[in-house]
Amino acid sequence: KNQVEQSPQSLIILEGKNCTLQCNYTVSPFSNLRWYKQDTGRGPVSLTIMTFSENTKSNGRYTATLDADTKQSSLHITASQLSDSASYICVVSAGTGNQFYFGTGTSLTVIP
Amino acid sequence: DTGVSQDPRHKITKRGQNVTFRCDPISEHNRLYWYRQTLGQGPEFLTYFQNEAQLEKSRLLSDRFSAERPKGSFSTLEIQRTEQGDSAMYLCASSLRGQLEGEQYFGPGTRLTVT
Numbered sequence: 001k002n003q004v005e006q007s008p009q010s011l012i013i014l015e016g017k018n019c020t021l022q023c024n025y026t027v028s029p030f031s032n033l034r035w036y037k038q039d040t041g042r043g044p045v046s047l048t049i050m051t052f053s054e055n056t057k058s059n060g061r062y063t064a065t066l067d068a069d070t071k072q073s074s075l076h077i078t079a080s081q082l083s084d085s086a087s088y089i090c091v092v093s094a095g096t097g098n099q100f101y102f103g104t105g106t107s108l109t110v111i112p
Numbered sequence: 113d114t115g116v117s118q119d120p121r122h123k124i125t126k127r128g129q130n131v132t133f134r135c136d137p138i139s140e141h142n143r144l145y146w147y148r149q150t151l152g153q154g155p156e157f158l159t160y161f162q163n164e165a166q167l168e169k170s171r172l173l174s175d176r177f178s179a180e181r182p183k184g185s186f187s188t189l190e191i192q193r194t195e196q197g198d199s200a201m202y203l204c205a206s207s208l209r210g211q212l213e214g215e216q217y218f219g220p221g222t223r224l225t226v227t
Contacts, residue, residue: 043218102154
């Protein structure tokens with residue numbers, strides 16, 4: 001069964017600290033993996049997209065890693081800011097890239 | 113603003129009423145998707161269009177739900193005889209086949225509350 005699981009479900013960190021969010025998937029055949037940031041009441045916004053051959057991709061303070069062998073991805077946020085408070089969703093696409101499997105997200109709260 | 117837009121942003125309706133939502137994708141995007149998201153959950157796929165053709169429908173899309181994309185541009189999602197369980201955020205996304213395959217751009221969503 002194609003599934004995407006994220007951990008932790010929620011996380012609270014102090015402003016300025018780093019954190020790492022995890023995504024494990026069983027989707028096959030793998031096409032690509034995306035991390036989205038979703039602010040409360042808004043649509044998701046893409047942070048990174050990674051294909052099978054990519055191990056690391058950065059977007060500012062966000063760095064995503066992908067291990068296609070273990071089917072794991074992580075999103076590392078450096079020097080967190082209050083505006084990072086949001087839900088972070090891992091999405092894996094399968095086949096030709098048009099079947100999407102969403103994780104339930106990690107809710108991140110950054111406190112001053 | 114050249115992003116995906118959705119209208120309305122919020123809709124409150126009484127159980128049993130029909131509602132219709134609209135999505136305007138990014139203009140050159142030929143693929144359009146509808147998702148439903150409940151609180152604390154990730155989006156769930158409902159249906160997908162390539163141009164005007166509805167190519168895939170989730171089993172979540174009961175016979176009370178219908179989606180159209182008549183001219184391959186904007187799309188509508190109609191829910192008939194709404195139920196309280198239909199209360200959710202309805203998200204629309206669009207993408208362009210052949211460019212960053214699978215890269216979807218989401219709209220702000222329509223939040224439906226059925227009372």
